Amino acid sequence: MYAQRIWVGGPGGGFWRGGPPKFGVRGDFDGSFNYCRGFFSSIAREAGGSGWGTDYPGADNNFSVRLAELTLVRVRLNPDGQPAHVVLRLTDPLLARCPLLFMEDVGTVKFDDEEIRALRDYLLKGGFLWVDDFWGSYAWERWVGEIGRVLPPHQYPIADIPLEHPIMRTLYDVKRMPQVPSISHWYRSGGGTSERGADSAIVTFKGIRDEKGRLMIVMTHNTDIADTWExxxxxxxxxDRFSPEGYAIGVNFILYAMTH
Structure with missing residues (x-):
């Protein structure tokens, strides 16, 4: 049963303490779905985050398990029966095999020139990037600056995604973008949801579209959807409070990416 392979973390706050990243290789891809996480270098440290490896590997594993349970998507499995989620450098040609690329803590990212070219090529050729779990105005401004080097804002502006957008009802009818705290913040604050106080009180749900209106990038800022899985x-x-909605959002985004 897939449910028997759910990853359970410790009491910590989402810091990646595993071994080296499981970088994808050609043999990981057979036409089934692989959860693809983008690997990047960080030039800053955000409280509660750990760069590319935030919520890794639990979020990747658990979402893959639930995606197979909740949809007809065929998820790639390793020989041990675990989901074959992978980490990919942005310059890896295998990125083209990923209908969706997931990145977290992107307020700390610094792309080099090769990564900029490769990510731009991936997105303009039909790829889809979801960035999640970055909090406050500093992280937002840093991310906007970096993604603007990939997709020039005068040509590909960042714009609000209305809650009526088809991405919110690809399978499940989700009517809001919830604010989800890391479980450690939730414990420490007695159930609070804004990890940066007033500076992160409002969830930002924005995206970047291509010339035909297809969403290429979705940004869920001031919320940690991936912790609902991890x-x-x-x-x-x-x-009970966060995970059903978090999985519904993730499934909707994946199915949108696979069909647009």
Missing amino acids: REGDNREYF
């Missing part, structure tokens, strides 16, 4: 087995109250 931490689903840690605390029943946290699960």
Whole structure:
């Protein structure tokens, strides 16, 4: 059963303490779905984050398990039966095999010239990037600056995604973009959701479209949707409050990316 392979984290706050990243190789891809996480260099440190590896590998594993349970998507499995989620450098040609690329803590990212060219090529050829779990005005401004080097803002502006957009009802009818805290912040704050206080009180849900109106990038800022997957087995109250909606959003985004 897929449910028997759910990853359960410890009481910490989403810091990646695993071994080296599981970089994808050609043999990982057979036409099934692979959860693809983007690897990048960080030039800053944000509280509660750990750069490319934030929420890794639990979010990647658990989302893959639930995607197979909740949809007809065929998820690639390793020989041990675990989902074959992968980490990819942005310059890896295998990126073209990923219908969706996921990145977190992007307020710390610094792209080099090769990464800029490769990510731009991926997006303009039909790729889809979802960035999540970056908080406050500093992280937002840094991300806007970096993604503007990939897709010039005069040509590809960042714009609000209305809640009525088809991406919010690809399979599940989701009517809001919730603010989800990391489970560690939720514990420390007694159930609070804004990790940077007033500076992150409002969730930002924006995107970048191509010339035909297809969403290429979705940004969920001031929220940590991935923790609803990573931490689903840690605390029943946290699960009940956040995980069903978090999985619905993730499934909708994946299915949109695979069909647009």
